[in-house]
Amino acid sequence: MGGAVLALSGGVGGAKLALGLQAELAAGDLHVLANTGDDFEHLGLRICPDIDTLLYTLGGLADPQQGWGIAGDSFHALAALGRLGGETWFRLGDGDLATHLWRTRELAAGRDLLSVTADLATRLAVAAAVHPMSADPVRTMVRTAAGELPFQRYFVREQCAPVVSGFRFDGIAAARANPDVMALLRGRALRCIVICPSNPYVSIDPILQLPGLWQALREHPAPVVLVSPIVAGAALKGPAAKMMAELGVPVTAVGVAGHYAAEYPGLVDHFVIDTADGTLGPAIDRLGMRVTVTATVMRSLDDKRRLARAVLELAGG
Amino acid sequence: MGGAVLALSGGVGGAKLALGLQAELAAGDLHVLANTGDDFEHLGLRICPDIDTLLYTLGGLADPQQGWGIAGDSFHALAALGRLGGETWFRLGDGDLATHLWRTRELAAGRDLLSVTADLATRLAVAAAVHPMSADPVRTMVRTAAGELPFQRYFVREQCAPVVSGFRFDGIAAARANPDVMALLRGRALRCIVICPSNPYVSIDPILQLPGLWQALREHPAPVVLVSPIVAGAALKGPAAKMMAELGVPVTAVGVAGHYAAEYPGLVDHFVIDTADGTLGPAIDRLGMRVTVTATVMRSLDDKRRLARAVLELAGG
Numbered sequence: 001m002g003g004a005v006l007a008l009s010g011g012v013g014g015a016k017l018a019l020g021l022q023a024e025l026a027a028g029d030l031h032v033l034a035n036t037g038d039d040f041e042h043l044g045l046r047i048c049p050d051i052d053t054l055l056y057t058l059g060g061l062a063d064p065q066q067g068w069g070i071a072g073d074s075f076h077a078l079a080a081l082g083r084l085g086g087e088t089w090f091r092l093g094d095g096d097l098a099t100h101l102w103r104t105r106e107l108a109a110g111r112d113l114l115s116v117t118a119d120l121a122t123r124l125a126v127a128a129a130v131h132p133m134s135a136d137p138v139r140t141m142v143r144t145a146a147g148e149l150p151f152q153r154y155f156v157r158e159q160c161a162p163v164v165s166g167f168r169f170d171g172i173a174a175a176r177a178n179p180d181v182m183a184l185l186r187g188r189a190l191r192c193i194v195i196c197p198s199n200p201y202v203s204i205d206p207i208l209q210l211p212g213l214w215q216a217l218r219e220h221p222a223p224v225v226l227v228s229p230i231v232a233g234a235a236l237k238g239p240a241a242k243m244m245a246e247l248g249v250p251v252t253a254v255g256v257a258g259h260y261a262a263e264y265p266g267l268v269d270h271f272v273i274d275t276a277d278g279t280l281g282p283a284i285d286r287l288g289m290r291v292t293v294t295a296t297v298m299r300s301l302d303d304k305r306r307l308a309r310a311v312l313e314l315a316g317g
Numbered sequence: 318m319g320g321a322v323l324a325l326s327g328g329v330g331g332a333k334l335a336l337g338l339q340a341e342l343a344a345g346d347l348h349v350l351a352n353t354g355d356d357f358e359h360l361g362l363r364i365c366p367d368i369d370t371l372l373y374t375l376g377g378l379a380d381p382q383q384g385w386g387i388a389g390d391s392f393h394a395l396a397a398l399g400r401l402g403g404e405t406w407f408r409l410g411d412g413d414l415a416t417h418l419w420r421t422r423e424l425a426a427g428r429d430l431l432s433v434t435a436d437l438a439t440r441l442a443v444a445a446a447v448h449p450m451s452a453d454p455v456r457t458m459v460r461t462a463a464g465e466l467p468f469q470r471y472f473v474r475e476q477c478a479p480v481v482s483g484f485r486f487d488g489i490a491a492a493r494a495n496p497d498v499m500a501l502l503r504g505r506a507l508r509c510i511v512i513c514p515s516n517p518y519v520s521i522d523p524i525l526q527l528p529g530l531w532q533a534l535r536e537h538p539a540p541v542v543l544v545s546p547i548v549a550g551a552a553l554k555g556p557a558a559k560m561m562a563e564l565g566v567p568v569t570a571v572g573v574a575g576h577y578a579a580e581y582p583g584l585v586d587h588f589v590i591d592t593a594d595g596t597l598g599p600a601i602d603r604l605g606m607r608v609t610v611t612a613t614v615m616r617s618l619d620d621k622r623r624l625a626r627a628v629l630e631l632a633g634g
Contacts, residue, residue: 044361044422076391080415084440086422094411098397105361105403123401 003029003191005312006184006222010035010203011050012067012237013229014196015057017311020304021194022058022128024312030128032058033181035198036113037133037140037169037206040152042090043081045100046107049152050203051117051132052099059124067237070095089157114178133207136175140202141168151202160239164246169206177210190222192315195268197229197296199240200259201247214264223269225311226260226289228253231296232276254283261287270314272296272307320346320508322629323501327352327520328367329384329554330546331513332374334628337621338511339375339445341629347445349375350498352515353430354450354457354486354523357469359407360398362417363424366469367520368434368449369416376441384554387412406474431495450524453492457519458485468519477556481563486523494527507539509632512585514546514613516557517576518564531581540586542628543577543606544613545570549593553614571600578604587631589613589624 005025007018009032022030035050049068056062056070063071073093082088092100099120106116112135121130140151144162154162184190198204208214217224233251235241241251249255253273260268271289273280274296281291292314298304322342324335326349339347352367366385373379373387380388390410399405409417416437423433429452438447457468461479471479501507515521525531534541550568552558558568566572570590577585588606590597591613598608609631615621 043418044425045418070397074391074393074411076411077394077414077418080387080412081419084415084419084437086415086419094391094393094414095397097394097411097414098401098403101360101362101394102398102401102403108361120401 004031004184004189005029005192005194005315006031006033006181006190007194007196008033008198008204008207009050009054009196010198011038011053013235014050014198014203015054015062015067016298016304017194017196017227017307018054018128019057019301020298020306020308021311023301023305024308027127028129031181031184032128032130033178033207034117034130034132035203035206037138037202038151038155039137039139040150042152043087043092044104045097046104047090047092047100048103048113048117048132051130052096054130055099055117055120055124055126058126058128058130059121061124069093090152091156114180131178131181133178133181133213134175134210135178136171138172138175138206138210139170140206141170142202143167155239160242164239164243166247167201167205169209172206172209173211175210177213177216182212182216185216185220188221190220192222192312193217193220193224194311195224195226195260197227197236199229199235199238199243200256201240201243205263208264208267214267218264218267223315224267225270225272225314226256226268227272227296227307227311228256228274228277230256230277231274236297253277253280254287257284257287257289261289272311272314321348321501321506322346322509322511322632323348323350323498323507324511324513325350325352325515325521325524326367326371326513327515328355328370330552331367331515331520332371332379332384333615333621334511334513334544334624335371335445336374336618337615337623337625338628340618340622341625344444345446348498348501349445349447350495350524351434351447351449352520352523354455354519355468355472356454356456357467359469360404360409361421362414363421364407364409364417365420365430365434365449368447369413371447372416372434372438372441372443375443375445375447376438378441386410407469408473431497448495448498450495450498450530451492451527452495453488455489455492455523455527456487457523458487459519460484472556477559481556481560483564484518484522486526489523489526490528492527494530494533499529499533502533502537505538507537509539509629510534510537510541511628512541512543512577514544514553516546516552516555516560517573518557518560522580525581525584531584535581535584540632541584542587542589542631543573543585544589544624544628545573545591545594547573548591548613570594570597571604574601574604574606578606589628589631
């Protein structure tokens with residue numbers, strides 16, 4: 001069965017499944033809706049970490065070990081900046097820097113983030129369409145015991161150390177959900193909507209809370225398949241588990257399901273959890289989601305493709 | 318004899334003599350007044366080629382072969398930018414890029430070019446004070462048979478190919494000469510004013526034509542010593558000789574002297590020419606400049622120091 005697939009994704013974990021989906025789908029059939037809540041201005045550059053992780057991953061440039069940046073990138077500019085006393089806490093490789101310079105210049109020339117991102121995807125030979133969630137600025141702020149921190153400060157500079165009490169998506173009420181994706185949803189031709197195994201709070205919530213977006217996803221007839229970012233009580237990457245614990249949410253796939261059920265009632269049709277969490281099925285069933293248990297940890301490209309196939313099978317193969 | 322020295326300089330050729338002067342003078346005694354007419358905005362960055370050549374040369378970082386940039390610099394960001402289809406005609410090394418990022422950010426934060434340059438000089442361990450000619454934008458435009466071109470387009474992108482008919486220093490009438498240097502001149506405590514062997518038209522003219530500047534130099538009691546950028550009918554570096562030929566000026570030290578005598582009457586007291594041009598002495602004498610003949614080609618640091626000593630001796634050693 002063919003047809004377009006829309007995948008919601010943050011950075012590293014989501015990009016892995018997106019890569020599997022891209023490999024399994026016909027050219028042009030994968031649309032990725034990317035979180036831009038992590039975007040920030042740094043050294044005068046517009047940096048879009050999740051978009052870049054997606055572009056590098058889907059374009060075959062990503063560093064498979066660290067998950068971000070370009071494989072084999074050097075850090076000579078950053079080292080020189082450090083010698084000048086400049087800020088080096090955000091690790092910018094030399095090749096990565098070119099992406100930010102190019103994007104910043106195109107935006108300064110008056111283009112919007114949607115067209116600039118589409119152009120970058122073409123230039124990086126990415127088969128999938130990568131859609132920023134909005135062309136308007138939305139900035140994730142992390143409420144912590146140390147005060148409210150912009151996301152990258154919390155995530156990179158503070159290394160997620162402050163205890164989290166909540167989140168705020170600055171600018172979201174005025175932000176317009178990506179019109180291309182909204183048109184895609186109105187077209188009702190999607191075969192499947194996938195919520196990738198990304199952080200629910202800081203990767204997926206900023207997307208879903210754009211005005212009208214999650215309701216449009218729910219109204220679309222295609223099944224919505226969520227893949228758990230929590231496996232055996234831990235996040236495979238990033239601070240999701242630590243955040244859940246600090247928010248008093250059970251650090252399990254059930255905790256994840258509970259978050260989606262409470263915030264976006266009726267949105268998620270299928271929840272894919274790991275074989276390590278098979279016993280959690282009944283608790284998730286009770287939240288109104290059909291559970292699929294499979295291996296969700298993606299190390300190799302084969303793992304990614306296999307999980308992608310499992311997700312697509314839920315939408316009829 | 319001690320005392321401060323002010324040296325006017327463009328890029329590569331001027332920076333060589335400035336390095337010799339820095340090595341010969343006591344710490345704090347060398348002030349370099351740098352051309353900013355070559356400055357431009359590129360890739361969203363503020364690039365100051367002559368200031369950077371001076372900073373890298375005086376800070377011991379310069380590439381001694383090519384004369385610009387940082388020795389051993391890599392070009393990974395530029396290569397990645399090229400793969401994105403970005404502009405790569407201006408060769409930006411990764412380490413060099415850090416300088417432009419740092420400067421651009423500091424300027425965007427509201428600092429002026431004078432304070433940012435002083436700060437960069439400190440961070441790069443430059444002993445001399447490097448003064449931009451103005452904090453205000455002055456942009457050298459080259460009038461050519463192919464139309465008027467911004468300097469870097471002419472110099473780097475067109476590789477000086479278009480035939481030159483004149484120059485215009487956009488913004489110069491409204492630009493304020495560096496107030497620190499004007500105060501230094503009012504203080505009348507300089508021992509010597511040196512015009513380094515830089516291009517008369519595009520390196521030194523933009524400095525001297527700032528409102529009030531050349532008159533203040535002339536009024537200062539210290540001798541003004543010009544070092545010829547033309548040796549044996551050729552420029553050692555850059556397009557000075559080609560420009561002179563295209564402007565119908567004799568491509569000799571006499572042609573250089575004639576330019577200064579006509580544009581800045583009474584400014585130059587001493588003209589240092591190369592031993593290869595010894596026979597030109599009488600013609601330069603007639604323009605009212607005292608001629609010193611010595612070896613002016615600077616290959617080694619010893620050459621630079623020796624020429625610096627010859628210049629300083631004209632001001633009483």
